[in-house]
Amino acid sequence: MRYAYSNELIRRRNSCTKFRCILSGRKLSWYAKIYVNLHPQFFLFKSLKMFEEEIQRRRTFAIISHPDAGKTTLTEKMLLFGGAIHVAGAVKSNKIRKTATSDWMEIEKQRGISVATSVMGFEYNGFKINILDTPGHQDFAEDTFRTLTAVDSVIIVVDSAKGVEVQTRKLMQVCRMRKIPVMIFLNKMDREGKNTFDLLDELEKELQIAVCPLSFPIGMGQTFKGVYNIFEKNLTLYSPNKQTISESIKFEDINSPELENQIGLQATQLRKDLELVEGVYDEFRLEDYLSATVAPVFFGSALNNFGIRELLDCFLHIAPCPLPIEAVERKVVPVEEDFSGFVFKIHANMDPNHRSSIAFVKICSGKFERNSHYLHVRLGKQLKFSSPTAFMAQKKETVDEAFAGDIVGLPDTGNFKIGDTLTKGENLHFKGLPSFSPEMFKYIENADPMKSKQLNKGIEQLMGEGVAQLFTHQNNGRKIIGTVGQLQFEVIEYRLLHEYGAQCHWEGLSLYKACWIECSNEVELENFKRRKFQYMAKDIHNRDVFLAESAYVMQMAQSDFKEIIFHFNSDF
Ligand code: G4P
Secondary structure (H helix, E strand, O other): OOOOHHHHHHHHHHHOOOOEOOOOOOEOOHHHHHHHHHOHHHHHHHHHHHHHHHHHOEEEEEEEEOOOOOHHHHHHHHHHHOOOOOOOOOOOOOOOOHHHOOOHHHHHHHHHHHHHOOEEEEEEOOEEEEEEOOOOOHHHHHHHHHHHHHOOEEEEEEEOOOOOOHHHHHHHHHHHHHOOOEEEEEEOOOOOOOOHHHHHHHHHHHHOOEEEEOEEEEOOHHHOOEEEEOOOOEEEEOOOOOOOOOOEEEOOOOOOOHHHHHHOOHHHHHHHHHHHHHHHOOOOOHHHHHOOOEEEEEEOEOOOOEOHHHHHHHHHHHOOOOOOEEEOOOEEOOOOOOOEEEEEEEEEOOOOOOOOEEEEEEEEEOEEEOOOEEEEOOOOEEEEOOOOEEEEOOEEEEOOEEEOOOEEEEEEOOOOOOOOEEEOOOOOOEOOOOOEOOOEEEEEEEOOHHHHHHHHHHHHHHHHOOOOEEEEEOOOOOEEEEEOOHHHHHHHHHHHHHHHOOOEEEEEEOOOEEEEEEOOOHHHHHHHHHHOHHHEEEOOOOOEEEEEOOHHHHHHHHHHOOOOEEEOEOOO
8 A cells, every 4th residue: 555654754854854744735834843853643643633634625527618607707707616716797608609610710719719718726614625617619529538637527508498418418528438427517497497306317317427416496597586505405596697696595394384475376387396306306415426427416596696606505514535546557646645647738829930739637546746856757857847737726837846746837849749658667558538439530641741741740730739649641641630520620730830930731532530449358359450441540649549431431340340349439
């Protein structure tokens, strides 16, 4: 086990007069040193406890939704609660407007905004909350998928009038795959929407997860009166005022005539609804939520500041603190003393004069300290970071230390790729930064023969950043770029030109899917690769990928080679 704090701390205390406090990272005052010398065990126990508490009070999560469901509004209202911002409208939606999908300047502007809102950290009720933002535009869905590898839980926002939309379904697929606990917020209850029970059915069916309503709405749209909080047994009445936060009324006995006084004739309907909820849905069990088999559901209106506090309070109460993370070598536990973390996102600097970028590192264990040396496992190199940034509210500021669960931004000049691991010295590789089969494919060609070196370097670095996926065709050696949408091709072309001085042109390639293949039968696998040679490619990790031209071709391949397993994501 790696919880060898005590011995290590005693060793340090005895050998070093400049003993550093495990929590603050600052040198201890002479007074504190005397205290430590007199009470070493007490100090060790106390600092160990405080170190663990520091980690356990962290909640790192993402809010995800289909564009326009209200993710930005909900995020902003949460920041208002935490006092991290003081005026509504401070959080800019980082979605790229639908009308501007091919306007590069618009993308650039949006990228500037999204670095500031990539991680929003704030303190609330003794918790350190880290909300990870995800791009709204579906062409950057891959970025969102990767962000989900760095969170411990997720809040899904669904528009109650539109129900489950396509992007939500896709994102939920990733949450299911990674067993991330999810909570659902049914938003826009101030508008006419679908019948509540129909919505709950739709959530279960479309998101393929059992739901458990922890609150229940009283009417909707014109007749929306508020919500009954089943979890806390209280009633919160709705007033369509965006500035005030409504107080809840404790309501243990739903059959009390007082309910009529509060919500009039809608009391009868609420009683019937709650009876039905009790009959249809199992009682909430924390372990079901934590094991990602049940999603608690809340109702409200983000725009009107309604239902947010209930959601946030319940969330903080039940959401997991930083969880152990699987590395190839072993499971890494957050409260281990030694720092470890991985890069899940790289944000390029758009200034062509400085090709620096920010690598976002999720801290998986221990404490990260400024100016300490850490091992970059892939490069086998020790690196020191003098200006790591943390994200508090919407400000990016240099930090001296950060704990497991936090995200730090490390200035990078080309050292990092998505998935890279940093540790105190151990050879660790974190698993599961999945790539998904792209939706669009194009051959990339050099348009300036004098710049082929620059082009290759540019392609390599952009792919390392996770801008898109690169496949190399086995048959002709040509490079294929796979993306989720057209916008990514434009981003690549622009950045190759402005950051690397390289020009490219595209040649369309009609493919249905690129899928990773697996087979326990070596002979069958070799046979398949030989027979399908003209459809085989390698990804950047040199894994075999089958390029299927159509669903029919896939079907045929599967029926001819029954033992081959086709994967639509690389995380198998
Ligand atoms: P997104 O980040 O998920 O894409 O959604 P966003 O928060 O930007 O919200 C999309 C639209 O829905 C916004 O309106 C927002 O005001 C509205 N909205 C969010 N929550 C609620 C709600 O509870 N009730 C109602 N009625 N509307 C809500 P917009 O007109 O597109 O933008 P704006 O001009 O209001 O900023």
